[in-house]
Amino acid sequence: MFRPAKPEDWEPYRELIAYLYTYMKLKDVMEEMQNNHHFKATEKQYKTQLKKWNLDTKYTKASEYIAMIKIQRQREAENPPKQTRFALRGRPVDPKDITRFEKRALKKGMIKEEDLNDGNIEEIEELAYDTPTEEINYSYADYATTSEYDPYADYQY
Numbered sequence: 001m002f003r004p005a006k007p008e009d010w011e012p013y014r015e016l017i018a019y020l021y022t023y024m025k026l027k028d029v030m031e032e033m034q035n036n037h038h039f040k041a042t043e044k045q046y047k048t049q050l051k052k053w054n055l056d057t058k059y060t061k062a063s064e065y066i067a068m069i070k071i072q073r074q075r076e077a078e079n080p081p082k083q084t085r086f087a088l089r090g091r092p093v094d095p096k097d098i099t100r101f102e103k104r105a106l107k108k109g110m111i112k113e114e115d116l117n118d119g120n121i122e123e124i125e126e127l128a129y130d131t132p133t134e135e136i137n138y139s140y141a142d143y144a145t146t147s148e149y150d151p152y153a154d155y156q157y
Contacts, residue, residue, distance in 0.1 A: 001034070001038050001039075001040050002038055002039050002040070003040050003041065004039070004041050004045065007049075007052070010049050013033065013037070013039055014053065016033075016037070017029060017033065017046075017049070017050075018053065018055055020032055020033070021050065021055055021058065022058075026043065026046060026047070026050075027043075029046070030043065030046060057089050057126075060088060060093065060097070060101075062101075062105070062110065063122055063124070064088060064124050064127065065097075065098060065101040065102070065105070066105075066111060066115075066116070066122070067121055067122050067123075067124045067127060068086050068088075068093065068098050068127070068129075069098060069101075069102050069116055070116055070117075070118075070119070070120075070121045071084060071086075071121060071129055072084045072098070073116060073117060074119065074121070075131075082131050083131055083132055084129050084130070084131065085129065085130060085131075085132050086098070086127065086128070086129045087127075087128045087129070088124075088126060088127050088128075089126045090126070102116075
């Protein structure tokens, strides 16, 4: 079993780990690397390397959700109010996910209502938003699997 001690110990495995992490959860990547490639590292070591390699973009972070909520509220408060749709790292963000995060974060005390209305929005580099040209009444899964779906078509970067 090989245990990486230095950053350069990770380099021979970089492409493989990046590929696996694209399709698997971190725990599964760790298991695959240990069982089939005799490479054993802790979860913290993996997270550190993924961040160094800029591969920690798979999941939406709390700060990204908070920025989306603030932008959404600001645009809804305008006259006339605007609907907003978001794309993060080139992928559409389901409005239901934003709502679910907001409800959970408020309930758990991670954020406060007044924090969401303070107008102080953190700049998120790969976050794009616009006003939808038509009402979208189908689910994110349906939207993402339609043949005419192009995640880059409607977003101005």
